[in-house]
Amino acid sequence: xxxxxxxxxxxxxxxxxxxxxxxxxxxxxxxxxxxxxxxxxxxxxxxxxxxxxxxxxxxxxxxxxxxxxxxxxxxxxxxxxxxxxxxxxxxxxxxxxxxxxxxxxxxxxxxxxxxxxxxxxxxxxxxxxxxxxxxxxxxxxxxxxxxxxxxxxxxxxxxxxxxxxxxxxxxxxxxxxxxxxxxxxxxxxxxxxxxxxxxxxxxxxxxxxxxxxxxxxxxxxxxxxxxxxxxxxxxxxxxxxxxxxxxxxxxxxxxxxxxxxxxxxxxxxxxxxxxxxxxxxxxxxxxxxx
Amino acid sequence: xxxxxxxxxxxxxxxxxxxxxxxxxxxxxxxxxxxxxxxxxxxxxxxxxxxxxxxxxxxxxxxxxxxxxxxxxxxxxxxxxxxxxxxxxxxxxxxxxxxxxxxxxxxxxxxxxxxxxxxxxxxxxxxxxxxxxxxxxxxxxxxxxxxxxxxxxxxxxxxxxxxxxxxxxxxxxxxxxxxxxxxxxxxxxxxxxxxxxxxxxxxxxxxxxxx
Amino acid sequence: xxxxxxxxxxxxxxxxxxxxxxxxxxxxxxxxxxxxxxxxxxxxxxxxxxxxxxxxxxxxxxxxxxxxxxxxxxxxxxxxxxxxxxxxxxxxxxxxxxxxxxxxxxxxxxxxxxxxxxxxxxxxxxxxxxxxxxxxxxxxxxxxxxxxxxxxxxxxxxxxxxxxxxxxxxxxxxxxxxxxxxxxxxxxxxxxxxxxxxxxxxxxxxxxxxxxxxxxxxxx
Numbered sequence: 044x045x046x047x048x049x050x051x052x053x054x055x056x057x058x059x060x061x062x063x064x065x066x067x068x069x070x071x072x073x074x075x076x077x078x079x080x081x082x083x084x085x086x087x088x089x090x091x092x093x094x095x096x097x098x099x100x101x102x103x104x105x106x107x108x109x110x111x112x113x114x115x116x117x118x119x120x121x122x123x124x125x126x127x128x129x130x131x132x133x134x135x136x137x138x139x140x141x142x143x144x145x146x147x148x149x150x151x152x153x154x155x156x157x158x159x160x161x162x163x164x165x166x167x168x169x170x171x172x173x174x175x176x177x178x179x180x181x182x183x184x185x186x187x188x189x190x191x192x193x194x195x196x197x198x199x200x201x202x203x204x205x206x207x208x209x210x211x212x213x214x215x216x217x218x219x220x221x222x223x224x225x226x227x228x229x230x231x232x233x234x235x236x237x238x239x240x241x242x243x244x245x246x247x248x249x250x251x252x253x254x255x256x257x258x259x260x261x262x263x264x265x266x267x268x269x270x271x272x273x274x275x276x277x278x279x280x281x282x283x284x285x286x287x288x289x290x291x292x293x294x295x296x297x298x299x300x301x302x303x304x305x306x307x308x309x310x311x312x313x314x315x316x317x318x319x320x321x322x323x324x325x326x327x328x329x330x331x332x333x
Numbered sequence: 334x335x336x337x338x339x340x341x342x343x344x345x346x347x348x349x350x351x352x353x354x355x356x357x358x359x360x361x362x363x364x365x366x367x368x369x370x371x372x373x374x375x376x377x378x379x380x381x382x383x384x385x386x387x388x389x390x391x392x393x394x395x396x397x398x399x400x401x402x403x404x405x406x407x408x409x410x411x412x413x414x415x416x417x418x419x420x421x422x423x424x425x426x427x428x429x430x431x432x433x434x435x436x437x438x439x440x441x442x443x444x445x446x447x448x449x450x451x452x453x454x455x456x457x458x459x460x461x462x463x464x465x466x467x468x469x470x471x472x473x474x475x476x477x478x479x480x481x482x483x484x485x486x487x488x489x490x491x492x493x494x495x496x497x498x499x500x501x502x503x504x505x506x507x508x509x510x511x512x513x514x515x516x517x518x519x520x521x522x523x524x525x526x527x528x529x530x531x532x533x534x535x536x537x538x539x540x541x542x543x544x
Numbered sequence: 545x546x547x548x549x550x551x552x553x554x555x556x557x558x559x560x561x562x563x564x565x566x567x568x569x570x571x572x573x574x575x576x577x578x579x580x581x582x583x584x585x586x587x588x589x590x591x592x593x594x595x596x597x598x599x600x601x602x603x604x605x606x607x608x609x610x611x612x613x614x615x616x617x618x619x620x621x622x623x624x625x626x627x628x629x630x631x632x633x634x635x636x637x638x639x640x641x642x643x644x645x646x647x648x649x650x651x652x653x654x655x656x657x658x659x660x661x662x663x664x665x666x667x668x669x670x671x672x673x674x675x676x677x678x679x680x681x682x683x684x685x686x687x688x689x690x691x692x693x694x695x696x697x698x699x700x701x702x703x704x705x706x707x708x709x710x711x712x713x714x715x716x717x718x719x720x721x722x723x724x725x726x727x728x729x730x731x732x733x734x735x736x737x738x739x740x741x742x743x744x745x746x747x748x749x750x751x752x753x754x755x756x757x758x759x760x761x762x763x764x
Contacts, residue, residue, distance in 0.1 A: 284538060286614055292597065
């Protein structure tokens with residue numbers, strides 16, 4: 044069965060299919076199952092413990108990095124996956140929060156991850172609180188070498204910025220978009236001065252309007268258990284999920300007047316312009332799409 | 334000290350968090366790595382906490398109790414001096430118990446579909462949808478028919494009871510099971526009324542009216 | 545669609561409380577957010593915030609404004625104009641940010657909506673000043689044409705588009721049909737007077753019975 048899109052942005056780049064440890068113990072006779080671009084995938088580890096992934100009988104180039112399995116569905120040259128140097132830093136806790144299904148375009152999931160304006164309304168009492176609603180001006184840039192988007196000098200008042208935060212702080216954020224379906228957030232660690240914790244969001248597109256969103260924590264954290272860290276992250280994601288699923292159209296409009304943009308939506312505007320320049324079609328609301 | 338084996342995204346665990354809050358009881362939340370860790374299915378959990386491998390589990394001193402509805406009955410019976418949540422009369426208790434059975438139907442239908450979509454757990458979706466429709470319609474009918482009376486809550490009470498708490502989370506989260514709440518107008522009003530009860534606390538997926 | 549210039553019933557007026565709740569409903573597949581401002585006027589808006597497409601019915605009524613649940617953008621009653629953007633509290637909102645609002649009327653205990661932008665001057669159909677008692681709304685999972693046929697079979701007489709008169713449990717009732725979608729409708733039921741406690745159970749049972757009869761016909 045062909046993949047549901049020919050869009051080179053998606054086909055000629057790495058896409059995640061989930062946590063690498065999900066493949067452990069699986070064999071060709073009892074494979075692990077998932078879906079990608081409207082295809083059924085089966086996966087296992089070979090005798091050398093390498094991940095093997097097949098889509099409808101076709102073996103896909105595969106990468107295991109940052110604790111996840113990535114596959115390449117196209118014919119073009121395979122550029123390297125984005126870098127995440129914090130992953131290898133000693134003392135870091137690496138916590139995969141599991142994949143959560145969301146019925147919307149992956150582009151909406153990424154755009155929400157980049158947005159601060161919803162913190163006081165959707166993540167009340169943790170990431171934001173009325174009346175501290177103002178999104179102070181910040182800046183975005185596209186890195187000339189990597190082509191990635193960065194949003195810098197972001198800050199927002201947060202009553203409880205993370206699971207182990209003890210009180211309200213003016214949290215400093217940096218956002219990064221590595222691919223259309225991958226992004227990262229860098230926020231000041233409550234446990235160590237001068238360093239940032241990283242939250243990675245890696246979206247696995249099942250089709251134009253359904254995804255599995257994987258979240259990776261790369262934190263300095265000595266007190267809390269994995270379960271407690273995951274619980275906090277799931278609380279945040281669980282608050283976003285029904286809002287994401289309620290947005291219409293499900294696919295992201297990249298042009299036109301369907302949705303309003305204000306100065307506080309700078310990262311969203313930058314992201315949409317970046318996607319337009321790449322001529323992204325997958326997960327995009329085109330004028331002819333209902 | 335009351336301890337609750339808990340998961341942030343579980344509507345069944347939230348039922349107990351809600352009643353514990355309304356009863357003004359202090360308790361310790363013990364986070365269980367439901368996903369991706371499936372810790373509720375670990376050998377330790379099955380052996381020592383709940384052989385059914387389900388959440389929530391309530392521990393009160395040495396007393397361990399499984400099943401969200403059973404825990405609601407226990408907490409209300411033991412700690413609710415106002416007698417609001419589980420009133421003493423036979424007819425009301427009978428009606429409450431029939432709604433606790435409907436809460437189980439919501440778990441089997443709405444919660445199962447929600448878990449399927451969120452965590453890729455197996456579910457017979459057409460069967461879930463049929464049972465969800467039956468149960469939500471049953472609730473909508475009861476609430477619509479009682480609306481004009483002085484006893485507007487599910488079990489025909491003047492104030493919410495554990496019947497309302499038991500049926501509330503998965504009704505309010507129905508959109509995550511891809512159910513259209515526009516088809517249940519009385520249920521929409523009841524969800525609004527619950528959310529606006531003094532002291533209401535939310536869970537992820539249910540919007541807190543207070544900001 | 546020829547139905548568009550007409551007024552359509554969408555909710556019982558008493559279910560919209562001033563400054564309080566919203567009702568999410570559907571009319572010919574158009575999602576609607578209904579609400580009543582603190583000063584009492586009913587609003588019928590397209591259920592979609594023009595910022596990021598989140599249903600406004602998920603939002604909060606704050607006085608004479610409806611605030612979107614996502615970013616708290618506030619829209620004023622009557623014209624649907626955005627009047628506040630919390631992320632930019634000191635800046636004025638561009639005038640063009642506006643929710644699509646539909647002509648709306650309260651009449652006969654119901655809220656009526658026109659889907660056409662220009663309000664039809666004619667009032668909603670049916671007797672004008674009939675006081676009656678709202679009984680309940682219920683959903684029937686059939687297209688309107690099948691519901692109409694079933695109502696005729698049940699002895700109901702059509703007084704106007706979407707307005708029916710008949711009897712349930714020997715009590716006169718008026719039934720207003722709202723076409724939510726091709727496959728389901730909302731029926732709003734009114735009685736001549738407030739039923740007594742003894743009258744309620746058989747009356748409501750008869751309504752459920754009517755719904756069962758409607759849904760017993762094969763889906764077309």
